[in-house]
Amino acid sequence: MTTATLLDHIGICTRDPEALWATYTALGFTLSPVARQSGGKPPVMLGTGNRCAMLRRGYVELLGIIDPELPDNGLGRFLDRYTGQHIIAFAMEDAEANLERLRAAGLEIPGIAWLERPVDAPDGPRARFARLPFPDAPEGRLQLIRHLTPELVWQPRWMDHANHAVALEATILVSDRPAESAARLSRLCGLPLEPDPAGGFALALPDGGRVRMLTPDALPAVLPGVAAPTLPFLAGYVLRTDDGNAAVRSLGLPVVPVPGGLMVPPAHAGGSALVFAG
Structure with missing residues (x-):
């Protein structure tokens, strides 16, 4: 392939x-x-x-x-x-x-x-x-x-994690030129783009995972409270858990609810927002 x-x-x-x-x-x-x-x-x-x-x-x-x-x-x-x-x-x-x-x-x-x-x-x-x-x-x-x-x-x-993370679902890129960023990723992967529901573009991989390419205006709706220090910025990523995020809740991690899961803010995750999706 x-x-x-x-x-x-x-x-x-x-x-x-x-x-x-x-x-x-x-x-x-x-x-x-x-x-x-x-x-x-x-x-x-x-x-x-x-x-x-x-x-x-x-x-x-x-x-x-x-x-x-x-x-x-x-x-x-x-x-x-x-x-x-x-x-x-x-x-x-x-x-x-x-x-x-x-x-x-x-x-x-x-x-x-x-x-x-x-x-x-x-x-x-x-x-x-x-x-x-x-x-x-x-x-x-x-x-x-x-x-x-x-x-x-x-x-x-x-591969056995206390937080029950099992799969890399997505990563989120914020760009002031999202069409150019999307074109680069499409060219590298040899795959077509699709619209992202938050505004911008998405690239879906055939065997799993996607990249979301958003405008700065769309970021607050996807990762509330996350600010871009510069652009373009790889703002966050999503991991799927196999227990509906029960372990993440029980571990007492520094999470806040976001659309689709629980987010560890960048300050507590090495500079990039980490979303656990249950």
Whole structure:
């Protein structure tokens, strides 16, 4: 298949990863171990590392700068804008075929970008990824990704969360030029757009998940109380729970009711609103 298939993951980014990981542990997530990233072929150590909240469908990456003396793979440039979500990754099945499609559409993509990280220990098995980032997207790191070792990433021991989150449902982008943002995402994914009921555009993935691209005026109705520090802004994302949000309520999390669920405000979720949908 030469289109995106799934909303694979979103990435919350920070210069203080320990604090971010502690925040998400307190929100009821079981996180994968700390993993330092390497990029390129042959792989070169980067100054970034992550922990992830793995779900039955998709996941949340919690990415930070661990060693500022090493290359940060562009993360510092994103964090100069704001702390919070800067990554939307879409699953693809065939990296070479999608690279050919994107080049035929006029995108100057030099080739497949390779990334890897250890799973449990620095000298243990390494998860490997093939990526096709949209070049210089103002919205953040928009990319297609193929997991070359999915069995190392989606392990049952990391998918049981106290908050009962099970699936990445959506992410919400606010843009003062939503048509341009929507066109970029449609071009990257090779998929058509549809109108969003709040105003703006939506991109639905065939195997699950969607991106909502809204105007600033539409944001208060979707994520009440969330303000954009700059535009474009990845304002929030939605996780489905399997118990109607019963666990989220019982855990005493700092949530407020919003259309479709319970929202953890950005100040309590690493800079991006987190909505639990029951």
